[in-house]
Amino acid sequence: MQSTTGRLVHPDWFIMKIGFTRLLVLFLLFSTAVSADELSVLSEEQRASANYYQHLQSDAYELLATRKEGLSKLIDKEAIESYQRLLRTQFIEALGGFPEKTPLNPHIIKRTELKEYTIENVIFESQPNHHVTGNMYVPHGDGPFPVVVVSSGHSRTAKLADYNQRFGIRMATLGIASFVFDPIGQGERSQVVTPEVEPLFNGTTTEHFLIGTSSILVGRNTATYRIWDAMRAIDYVHTRDDIDTSKIGYTGCSGGGTLTSYIMALDPRVTCAAPACYLTTFRKLIETRGPQDSEQNIFGQIAFGMDHPDYVIMRAPRPTLITSTTGDYFDIKGAWENYRQAKRVYGVLGYPHQVDMVEVEGSHGVKPQSLATIGHWMQRWLLEKDANVAIRDFEDDLQESTVLNCTESGQVLSLKNERSVFDLNAELAKSLAAQRQETNGTLSDEALRTAIRKLAGIRNPSELPAPKMEEVGRIFKDGYHIDKLVLHTDSGIPLPGLTFHPKKPQDGAYVYLTDTGKTGDSEKNGPIEKLMNDNYAVVTIDLRGQGETGRGERDEILGDWKQFYLAYLMGKSLVGPRTEDALATGHFVANYDKPAGERREVHLVGVGQAGIVALHAAAMNPDLFTSVTIKDVPKSWTEIVGSQDLQGQLDSIVHGALRVYDLPDLVRLAGPEKVKFETSAE
Template sequence: MKEITPYGHMIQDYYVNKLRVVMNDRSKKLTSIKNRKDAEKYVSDVRSKIKKCFGVFPAKTPLNAKTTGVLKKDGYSIEKIVFESRPGFYVSANLYLPSGIKGKVPAVLGACGHSDTGKAAEPYQSFCIGLALKGFAVLIYDPIEQGERQQYLREKHPLIPEGLCAKHNMSGNHMQLAGEFFGSWRVWDGIRALDYLLSRPEVDTSRVGMTGNSGGGTLTSFIGALDERITMTAPSCYVTTYLHNIENELPQDAEQNPPGFFKYGLDMGDLFLAHAPRPTLLLAQKNDFFDPRGTEKTFTQIKRIYRILGHEDDVESFTGPDSHGYHLKNREAMYKFFLKHAGVKGKAAEPEIKLETHENLSVSKSGQLLTDFKNAHPIFELTAGKAVELRKKRKVPSIKELSKTVSSMLAVKMTDSVPHYRKIRERYEDELFLFVNRFAVESEPGIQAILFSFTKNAPTHFLDMGKTAVLHIPHLSTRSDFNDGKIPAHEEGTTVFSLDIRGIGETAAVSCGFPEDFFAPYETDFFYGCCGSLMQEPYLGGKVKDILMTLNLLKSAGFNDITLSGRGLGAVPAVFAALLSGNVKKTILCNALLSYQELAEAIAYKWPFSHMLFGVLKKFDLPDVFTALKGKLSIVDPWDEQMRLWNKKPCAVHCGELGIDKAVISFS
């Protein structure tokens, strides 16, 4: 059967419509603010909500900061700094100091965008030098996987991706299984960098700015919202509205999507209102993929609140004429703003800049901290360690506790309601001599899961009444599973159905640039996984809901003996649906993932973010679900973290370690 995607924009429209409701509610709240008391209450409220999204930060440990070298330049110097934001987690930084300092000077924390060379990239060196020559102390540090902080140096692995953003997602996605948000790790590096900057005797701690571009604009916005020591901010090429990003089908890295942000009714403007009326400059570009129309809308919202607070002049916006990047005109707008609010006399024009090589700015001898410091830990090693700790602490839940926890984490509310379904025009497959019957099951407003059945002599225009059925949840599509012979064979008296749940097969999203690879690390499946995370309504939970509602539909048609089959990606929502539904007599999983633990402990993995749950390893793992289905479950040809077939002997050992009954596992 040939693949078709007639519902290719369904998921996109679903999330756009959900977010419009959230943002309309937020707009009404902002409009209702009429006086200072209202504004101050709103500021306090969003500050509290933002903190919840980022979670609890670790206790501060000694920075163990060291200076490994100094470059003396004309009008300024550059100190090469290394410190530990967490024990064994090293951060490289450059401190730019004006020459001839008398007394204390204002300071700026610089945040890098997504540049491979980190702090050595041209625009970041430029604004550091420019600010130093205007009398500011500037500390700029390498974010994770950038500059001297590459994380995948010691290991060779076939699934370590190419490209900075893809590596960020590889590091960030699986740590969510352990309840960790990659954005919080990056923010913590910045907070500890700020600790170091403010410890310097040259720095006036009452005049502290922060700026950065793109991913650095993200960090500026996040850290500015979370750390009150920042007294003025100038994020560049990041601030728009989340609705513009979602409407424009713009994925962002794992670190740019705080879990629950939409659940709490937040938008980007709230990152600045959290400490209103602190001086804020929003920098944008005319031809940026971060939509400047959203920047203008955010600015208008912020300015109104600042006006009510009596500080209308402390928020500004500047849109440069260029494409994405911290180009000259935006840097000069930032200089002017910081000079004004730091009370420093000077001109906004950028002086002549002489750039250093990456090698000259390197803190480490080799150019990489993981090479120089043998006790240094890559981030995936720390994620694995956290997962191991959680496994030791985790208790086996009762079936009742497990069902309640699974339902809550998936954000699935159990119901016996029978969904409406549409009859879609059947297709006759000449080569197969089969009618492919199709029904669109409306599992919730805006979502249709496509239910297939197969008949030889004539099409069926309604769901036949029956008793015994198999409901198959395919890996990537019903059509590909059918073509590969993976859909369970028909047996006399049994009706076989297959269901394209949201995001696969006929509902596979045709957005985000139409990627050909479903598993592309920065495209549609990841994008909608992030949308679900921001809503705190997991994309995986929606897939489970599609199955549960279809099971209700089949039950209403008289099917009281239902076997649920799931393959590959389909096995994950299938096993959760089997646990939660009372309509499943037997469950067969083919090519199933055996545990979330193995993903969290892996250097790299293929299973996508869309099939993960935030903090799941704090509560349970897949083997707990398998145990709860004992006597009604079989797993055939399980896959490992790379989606490869397990070998029998290693699988037996692995199952023993996980507490999975070996009798459940079989190989074809």
């Protein structure tokens, strides 16, 4: 197995990495001693206010309401253009900027002549040795032709998927060329493959999330790479003599609708656009499905006021068709609200006819009527032809991979010297490390702490009020007892906790943090019991979003990714508030039942991604903790950012962290003599 920038990963590693099997075994052992219900702490009333995801929802709704109120100021062209410029600037900043343009080095691998059009298999480099594969559908006859660029949804087969082929065929039969390309993590562009050079994951979004985990650490996003590939696809069609580059359309469904929305907002070369089965409003999305795939969440966009309708508003008054289905999980009511907001802006600019919407009966996906309507829209604006477009199914025109693939193996990672997105992020991380070494060398420890707090969203420990503790029950066991407690901080979220008391505890105590919250590692003969055998009291807590404060939904590879990305959309991390929770717990343990001016020694343990939280807490307030033990945590983010082996890491990452600090910086700030890294025995 290659664990850094290599491409081959054994699937068994996923379970090993997150310790899922181990956690299951421990839970079964633990359940024989103490039931989960027996260790529940919060009252029904407290549970109603404890759900962190619901708190995040409320925060998002307030921000979205503020944005919507601001639309009333868009009363003239000057105000609208200022709004558009500001959002585009903030959008690109949130993406981490774009790479420099380098030679495309395009090649047409082969041509397939068909009755009404020719299919060309095209490959080019969006970045050096980072290849994009696609199919160019060229109508017969004399060019130059207008062109529609098509982004794929989340289909594993990407450009081979029937709906994507139908996009290309439909345009070509109307006399419009079309370029349908594979996005990263799909089609011939899987970023993690087996030794047989096959995609390791069945679901493409898993790759996207892991790419996102790597990208977020360097201040980028899965969307950064997908948008850049799309812009380079437009660059590619500009190189062709048979294309009229003044007439470029863009479309795509689902994830392709997402990318269409981004590109039409950011690239002025897109004459007309038709995003399908994506646009709604964040209010409706959060109320229903919640955040979606990695690239569909731009860092801080809800905080800086970029909602779904803004993808349309940012390109006003250029022609835009919102294509939706009645039963889509991207809520149809939100889609109509999107259209209403955009229509008003287009009207102020004097072009209300250049934005439209179609609602087609059915579930998520491109229906025959949707395809015909998109064809009509492209024909209207690219060919200046307002004729009806007939519904055709093109079933007999669909091609196999042997016709459409651009590589012999079916995967670009088999190409010599090919660089994956993980490789690109690793190169950036290396560059950022050099920059940090130069910059941080001139900073005092307190200045670096301030920079970390600002980025991660952690208040100065001196600003955190002392928590109030509420005792809610006691359970007696053989040789020890468990006290149930609730810590009340100024967050408004009651934090349920447990104190494991040996019969004769010494004065020093442990704060023990795990990814499963207050019950983690507390099975019979487990780590917490061993600490009690040494006569230490051990306090465990549900950090925000864990245990009784969580949604109760954790993906074994990605954790509670919806919770992470809802915070991310507002420019927040989970590390920030959880670090404050850890500091509050440490403060409580240090001062509980002690005379004023005296504190007990507090030893801090963090297991898994909670170890990252523990490390931040120790770095922010090193005087609070006597020792810090970090288990099953990487020693450096820089060392793992180029690895596909990022399962379980999402909860604990901070957007752009490697632009400011890495984990060794936290160790130094905490005091390297007190920090110990361990790996749990399998």
